[in-house]
Amino acid sequence: MATTDTPKDEVLKVAASSPPGTLASAIAHAIYDNKPVTLRAVGAGAVNQAVKAIAIAQAYVAPRGITLTCRPGFADVVMPDGKKMSGITFRIFAD
Numbered sequence: 001m002a003t004t005d006t007p008k009d010e011v012l013k014v015a016a017s018s019p020p021g022t023l024a025s026a027i028a029h030a031i032y033d034n035k036p037v038t039l040r041a042v043g044a045g046a047v048n049q050a051v052k053a054i055a056i057a058q059a060y061v062a063p064r065g066i067t068l069t070c071r072p073g074f075a076d077v078v079m080p081d082g083k084k085m086s087g088i089t090f091r092i093f094a095d
Contacts, residue, residue, distance in 0.1 A: 016045025
């Protein structure tokens with residue numbers, strides 16, 4: 001079953017070349033703004049960078065007493081060439 005994003009979600013597309021520290025900063029700022037965050041990754045390298053970013057983001061928000069939780073899922077992604085691929089999504093929530 002594919003996940004769907006709600007309009008208020010901050011959707012961040014992750015590539016294998018995405019710097020995890022920069023992505024973690026974007027996650028932390030969205031959490032500070034009380035926005036649920038969804039990371040969308042296609043491919044093993046992108047999923048790796050997303051998981052690293054989630055771990056780094058937890059370190060960023062921990063001093064404020066925030067704990068992040070993550071709900072993984074699947075999403076159909078249409079690539080720029082029109083090809084449909086399956087991607088992994090990570091919905092991030094603050095507890």
